[in-house]
Every structure is written in structure tokens, then in C-alpha cells.
Amino acid sequence: MMKDKKLDGDFLTTNHGQKVNHTDDSLKAGPRGPIIMDDHHFREKMMHFDHERIPERVVHARGAGAYGYFQVYESLHDYTSATFLQDPSKVTKVFVRFSTVVGSRGSADTVRDVRGFATKFYTDEGNFDLVGNNMPVFFIQDAIKFPDLVHAIKPEPDREIPQASAAHDAFWDFVSLMPESMHMIMWVLSDRALPRSYSMMEGFGVHTFRFVNSNGKSHFVKFHWKPIAGISSLVWDECQKIAGKEPDFNRKDLWEAIEMGSYPEFELGVQILPEEDEFKYGFDILDATKIWPEELIPVRLIGKMTLNENPTDFFAETEQIAFHPGHLVTGIDFSNDPLLQGRLFSYLDTQLTRLGGPNFQEIPINKPIVEVNNNQRDGFMRQKVAKRPVNYFPNSRGNGCPMMAGREDMGYIHYPQEISGNKVRERAEGFKDHYSQATLFWNSMSDIEKQHIIEAAWFEWGKVEDTGIKERLVYHFAHINDSLATKVAEGIGVRVPNDGEMEEIRTNLDRIDKIWKDKRRVGESPALSIENNKKTDSIKGRKIAILAEDGADIQTVIKIKDWSKKQAAKGEVLSSKGGKLSDKSEAVKIDKTYLTTASVVYDSIIVVNGKDSVDKQLENGDSLHFLNEAYKHCKPIALIGDALELLGKTPMSELPFKRTNGDHPRIQEINGVVFSEESDQDFWNIYFDVVAQHRHWTRQLKERVPA
Numbered sequence: 001m002m003k004d005k006k007l008d009g010d011f012l013t014t015n016h017g018q019k020v021n022h023t024d025d026s027l028k029a030g031p032r033g034p035i036i037m038d039d040h041h042f043r044e045k046m047m048h049f050d051h052e053r054i055p056e057r058v059v060h061a062r063g064a065g066a067y068g069y070f071q072v073y074e075s076l077h078d079y080t081s082a083t084f085l086q087d088p089s090k091v092t093k094v095f096v097r098f099s100t101v102v103g104s105r106g107s108a109d110t111v112r113d114v115r116g117f118a119t120k121f122y123t124d125e126g127n128f129d130l131v132g133n134n135m136p137v138f139f140i141q142d143a144i145k146f147p148d149l150v151h152a153i154k155p156e157p158d159r160e161i162p163q164a165s166a167a168h169d170a171f172w173d174f175v176s177l178m179p180e181s182m183h184m185i186m187w188v189l190s191d192r193a194l195p196r197s198y199s200m201m202e203g204f205g206v207h208t209f210r211f212v213n214s215n216g217k218s219h220f221v222k223f224h225w226k227p228i229a230g231i232s233s234l235v236w237d238e239c240q241k242i243a244g245k246e247p248d249f250n251r252k253d254l255w256e257a258i259e260m261g262s263y264p265e266f267e268l269g270v271q272i273l274p275e276e277d278e279f280k281y282g283f284d285i286l287d288a289t290k291i292w293p294e295e296l297i298p299v300r301l302i303g304k305m306t307l308n309e310n311p312t313d314f315f316a317e318t319e320q321i322a323f324h325p326g327h328l329v330t331g332i333d334f335s336n337d338p339l340l341q342g343r344l345f346s347y348l349d350t351q352l353t354r355l356g357g358p359n360f361q362e363i364p365i366n367k368p369i370v371e372v373n374n375n376q377r378d379g380f381m382r383q384k385v386a387k388r389p390v391n392y393f394p395n396s397r398g399n400g401c402p403m404m405a406g407r408e409d410m411g412y413i414h415y416p417q418e419i420s421g422n423k424v425r426e427r428a429e430g431f432k433d434h435y436s437q438a439t440l441f442w443n444s445m446s447d448i449e450k451q452h453i454i455e456a457a458w459f460e461w462g463k464v465e466d467t468g469i470k471e472r473l474v475y476h477f478a479h480i481n482d483s484l485a486t487k488v489a490e491g492i493g494v495r496v497p498n499d500g501e502m503e504e505i506r507t508n509l510d511r512i513d514k515i516w517k518d519k520r521r522v523g524e525s526p527a528l529s530i531e532n533n534k535k536t537d538s539i540k541g542r543k544i545a546i547l548a549e550d551g552a553d554i555q556t557v558i559k560i561k562d563w564s565k566k567q568a569a570k571g572e573v574l575s576s577k578g579g580k581l582s583d584k585s586e587a588v589k590i591d592k593t594y595l596t597t598a599s600v601v602y603d604s605i606i607v608v609n610g611k612d613s614v615d616k617q618l619e620n621g622d623s624l625h626f627l628n629e630a631y632k633h634c635k636p637i638a639l640i641g642d643a644l645e646l647l648g649k650t651p652m653s654e655l656p657f658k659r660t661n662g663d664h665p666r667i668q669e670i671n672g673v674v675f676s677e678e679s680d681q682d683f684w685n686i687y688f689d690v691v692a693q694h695r696h697w698t699r700q701l702k703e704r705v706p707a
């Protein structure tokens with residue numbers, strides 16, 4: 001697990017430790033002769049290479065990981081005895097793996113998908129894995145449906161198309177017949193499915209867990225990760241373009257942020273519910289298709305995680321890490337959520353195929369920091385050399401060791417929950433409400449977020465060929481919101497529910513209302529809207545493209561790079577060819593060219609002043625395309641001095657900017673486009689605010705922009 005960067009001076013060796021003298025030619029009978037059997041070095045090298053691949057994860061195959069640390073803000077001893085949640089001075093090491101769910105290991109990052117957010121806490125009482133997602137609910141209520149869900153969403157089985165996309169008949173057929181997925185579908189069609197960065201998305205434990213304190217008292221708990229940088233998303237057109245231009249977009253963003261010291265940070269939050277309140281609310285707390293609205297049960301922020309170290313060996317660390325929701329520590333326990341219960345089987349089982357046997361816990365990244373001490377022995381790839389000759393319990397020959405730990409020694413004691421019931425394959429009544437929280441989600445969105453959901457449905461369902469599937473989906477949407485269903489139906493050209501179906505829908509909704517009569521519910525939850533949770537006082541993690549050619553004002557370029565760095569953002573100089581830009585006194589490195597990057601991978605664009613530079617850009621379709629595309633995607637744009645001329649060649653020429661004279665202010669801003677005569681502190685202050693807004697949705701003309 002520890003990194004060793006001091007490798008200079010090491011000799012190349014074979015796997016049995018012999019120093020190698022020559023590795024570029026195989027051992028042959030004469031320079032043109034056949035390879036001879038003596039060449040063990042060749043055979044060993046090739047044998048190992050032939051077996052380098054292991055099965056990828058059946059879901060969440062594509063991921064990126066990082067090390068970090070966690071510290072609690074204040075002791076939670078009233079609620080839990082978990083040792084890593086007691087002492088603010090205690091630093092607990094973590095490894096986090098972020099992932100997409102559907103695509104294979106080599107698929108693009110910016111697909112419309114759920115993101116995995118799995119954290120391994122290496123605590124001093126063993127590993128605690130919080131294996132969550134960036135959405136707080138799930139498609140299904142019972143784990144037994146998981147193989148069906150995954151079969152449906154993975155590529156069609158006959159042709160293995162499409163890769164990393166839900167936009168095909170199988171998935172939407174399944175959804176149209178599984179109304180319990182409706183709430184999750186709202187999240188998946190929303191901007192939450194297109195995170196700008198892994199450090200700009202929330203994480204959720206999804207299930208209801210328990211905290212248990214040292215007196216054995218239990219509270220229900222839900223876990224949340226809140227990004228310190230706020231929540232930000234991409235737009236769908238941008239995502240599809242990035243998938244081609246920079247398929248490693250999120251992975252690279254995470255890597256670069258850590259390398260440049262702009263560490264991703266998240267606060268851990270908990271919603272705590274006393275056991276006696278289990279039935280007080282208008283949702284079943286065991287149903288993983290429901291949230292606990294924060295407005296009803298507030299999120300208490302209990303600590304902070306900082307990711308500050310990149311892995312050194314992707315395979316050994318990010319690929320071989322094995323998470324399991326059953327990796328708990330004393331003080332945390334399960335609820336009866338049937339989705340969680342099913343996961344407890346799957347995660348252990350899957351490692352047997354993926355990591356090749358039962359000893360995967362001994363791989364360095366999976367090893368707890370505490371000693372593992374038990375009577376398990378042998379099996380493929382066993383690493384540990386047992387020091388005790390006794391491998392059974394009870395024993396007298398080993399003094400009864402390893403021995404059992406009582407409560408006072410932090411032995412894990414399951415919460416003695418009372419359980420009774422008939423053996424049945426049935427759903428609880430409260431689980432039969434498939435729509436009310438989908439409606440809650442819809443009602444909580446801003447106008448632009450609603451529009452994005454509608455457009456996402458147009459895209460996804462527009463790719464479905466079977467009209468019957470589309471009609472069934474619209475029928476379910478009519479349970480969520482009339483106007484949503486109508487707009488989506490119009491866009492994809494299918495009929496809306498007829499009178500008879502509308503009557504049926506009303507009856508269904510009345511039935512659901514009766515389930516929750518007299519229970520506590522909310523109609524809207526502002527915490528669900530990204531727009532409401534934007535961080536407008538920081539530009540941490542943003543990428544700014546500085547467009548300049550020979551003749552550009554180098555001082556401005558340098559200033560923007562410095563300003564960005566001070567804010568933990570990144571300014572990159574872009575030009576039509578590589579090398580350096582210089583004037584009489586200074587030179588600055590060109591980071592990228594129009595060929596090696598694209599406007600879609602930046603959060604904002606600045607074009608610097610300098611007549612010669614701007615003249616070149618006026619003749620260059622690539623720089624104009626950069627501007628157009630950034631404008632279309634509602635990104636902040638800044639033009640300094642002469643650069644204003646460029647607008648004349650774009651549809652933005654209609655914006656009423658004017659070069660400064662007596663009548664016009666020195667700095668002008670219209671819907672996120674800033675023009676300034678100079679690159680001074682006043683300009684930077686205004687530009688900073690505009691970038692911190694992230695997107696400027698009110699932008700006019702964008703539909704007419706040819707990009």
C-alpha cells in the first residue's frame with residue numbers, strides 16, 4: 001500500500017531474483033536462428049504477459065481511485081462506538097474508487113450513468129467499506145432483481161451494442177415493466193448522471209444502516225458525502241463529444257487535481273433516525289428506492305475526507321481493491337433493507353471469480369491495518385505464513401487462541417433486533433409506492449434541470465425502436481407529472497394516455513396516498529436541485545483555456561495562469577501550434593494546441609488581447625469554434641481588449657458589447673460573457689464570479705450556434 005518513489009538504481013531481475021543482463025533479444029542459435037529452450041527469461045516474461053488480464057467487474061468495471069484520509073469533527077459516542085468516529089485528532093487512512101456502472105473497463109467516462117463512490121476506511125478496528133453511489137436511491141427494491149436489471153442495461157446480448165449506454169430497447173423495456181425504478185430513472189435522466197468531476201458530485205450509502213453505541217442502543221442512519229467544491233454537471237452534448245476527445249476525462253481530472261495539490265474534499269454527513277420513529281414518515285425506511293428528505297431529517301456533517309495521493313500501480317490498487325458492504329466495524333450494523341441484504345452475498349462471491357480465490361483479503365490494498373488472526377488456511381494464492389500450529393477452535397493446545405472478544409474489547413456483537421414473520425415472497429405495502437418520490441424529485445428541480453430531464457428522455461427513448469415500450473414509459477411518467485409526460489410524448493412522437501388510462505392513473509395515485517395518510521412528507525426538497533447547491537464562492541478544480549497566438553499580451557497570459565493557480569484552478573495556454581509564446585521580455589509555454597484538446601474539456605475560455613494574435617484567430621476556424629461551442633454550452637467566456645473583435649465572426653455578434661469610450665464601461669458582462677479592456681484585478685473579480693456560477697443558462701441565441 002505504501003508508495004516507494006525511490007527506485008533509481010534497481011537492477012532488472014527475473015521472478016526468481018536473478019539479475020538480467022540483456023532483455024532486448026531472445027536467446028537464439030545464431031543471430032538469425034530459432035529461439036532455444038534455455039531462454040528461461042523469455043519464457044517467464046511471456047508466460048506472465050499471457051496471463052495479465054483478470055475478469056473485469058461485472059458492474060462498475062471502469063473506475064479511478066485515490067488515497068486520502070478522514071477525520072471526524074466531534075465524537076459521535078452517543079450514537080456509535082465505531083472508533084474512527086470518536087476522536088477528532090484521529091486520522092483514518094482511506095482509499096476511494098469512483099466508477100461508472102455499465103461500461104467495460106475501457107469505456108468512456110462521460111456516459112449517462114450512475115457513478116460508484118466506494119470508500120474503504122482502514123480503521124484501527126478493521127476495514128469499514130462504505131460502498132455507495134452518487135445517487136441516493138436504486139432501480140430495484142429487492143436484490144433478486146439485480147441480474148435482470150444488469151442484463152437489461154448492459155449491451156444487447158446478440159450484438160454487444162451499445163457500449164456503456166442505457167439507450168436501447170432492452171433497458172427501457174425492463175423499466176417500462178418495473179415501475180419501482182421510476183424514482184431512480186428521474187435521477188438517471190437528470191444532470192446528476194453527468195458529473196463534471198468526481199470531486200463535484202455527492203455520494204450516498206443508499207441503504208439504511210444502524211449506528212449502535214457502546215450501551216447497545218441503536219439508531220437508523222443514512223450516509224452522505226457532500227463535496228466541498230459543490231455539485232456541478234456537464235451538459236449532454238458536451239459529454240458525448242468528450243467521450244471521443246478525452247474519454248478519460250473524469251479519471252484524468254481526479255489524477256491532475258491531486259498532482260497539482262488541489263485535493264478533492266468531501267464532508268461525511270449522516271441522517272439519524274431514532275428507532276421509535278421508524279413508521280412516522282411517508283416512506284418505508286427499508287425501501288432503497290426512497291430518500292429521507294433532508295428537510296424532514298436533516299443531514300448532520302460529521303467529518304471530512306481529503307483525497308491527497310494518487311495510486312502508483314493502477315492494477316494492484318484500483319483494480320484489485322475489493323469492496324464489500326458487509327465490511328463493517330463495531331458500532332455500525334445493517335437494517336433489513338432487502339437490497340442491502342442481497343448485496344451481502346454478492347460482493348464476497350464475485351471476488352472468487354474476479355480475484356481468483358478466497359485469499360483476496362491478503363492483497364496489500366485489501367489488507368486491514370490491524371492484524372488478521374483466524375483459523376482460515378490455504379487456498380489459491382495464500383500469502384500469509386501462519387505462525388500458530390493450531391488451526392481450530394476451541395483448542396487447548398493454543399491456549400484457546402485466537403480468542404473471542406467481548407463488548408469491552410470491541411468484539412462485534414450483532415444488534416439483537418427482534419424478528420418474526422411468515423416465510424413469504426412478498427413486498428411490504430409501503431414498497432408499492434413507485435411514484436410519489438419521483439414526483440418529489442421532479443417538483444424540486446429548477447426549470448433548466450426539468451428541461452434537461454425532458455431532453456434526456458427524448459434522447460434515451462428516441463433510440464428505442466418498439467413503440468409499445470415508449471407508450472408504457474409515458475404512461476408511468478403520467479403518474480409523476482402530467483406536463484412532463486406530455487412534453488416527452490410530443491418529443492418522441494407517441495400518444496399520451498387515453499381517458500381510460502388516466503382514470504387508472506388517478507386510482508393508482510389515490511391508492512398510494514392512502515398508504516401514507518397522516519404520515520410526514522414534503523412536496524419539494526430544495527436539497528435535490530444541483531442549481532440550489534452550487535458553490536458560487538470557489539472555482540477550485542475548474543479548467544480555464546487561455547487562447548493566444550504569437551503577438552498576444554504575454555503578461556496577461558501569465559497573470560491568468562497565476563490567478564487560476566491561487567484559486568486551485570488550472571489555466572492552460574492554447575494556440576494553433578506547440579512550443580512557446582513570447583514577447584521581448586517573457587516567454588510562456590503553450591500547454592495544448594487545437595489539435596490536442598477541445599473546448600468541451602474546459603470550464604471557461606479567455607481570449608487575451610494583442611492585435612497580431614487576434615488577427616490570426618480571426619482567420620482560424622478552430623478558435624472561432626472554441627468560442628461558439630463554449631457559448632452553446634453556456635460556459636463563462638472572457639474577451640480582453642482586441643479579442644472583442646472575434647465576436648463579430650460568431651452568432652454572439654448580436655450581443656451589445658462596445659469597445660470602451662466615454663459612453664461604455666471598462667468592464668461589461670452579459671449572461672456570463674465578460675469583456676474587459678484590461679486584465680486587471682477588477683476584471684479578475686468579475687470573471688471569478690462568472691466562472692463560479694459554472695453555467696449561464698439564461699443565455700440567448702445558443703440554439704442558433706453552429707457547434
Ligand code: HDE
Nearest residue numbers: 057060097116117118132133138143146206339346347350
Ligand atoms: Fe453493487 N456490485 N450491487 N451496488 N456496487 C458490485 O462487486 C450488487 C448496488 C456498488 O469500486 C460488484 O466487487 C448487487 C447498490 C459500487 O470496486 C457486485 C446489487 C449500490 C461498486 C455488485 C448491487 C452499489 C459495486 C461488482 C443489488 C450503491 C463498485 C464487482 C442488490 C449503494 C465497487 C464487485 C468498486 C460493485 C453487486 C446494488 C454500489 C457484483 C447484487 C444499491 C460502488 O458484487
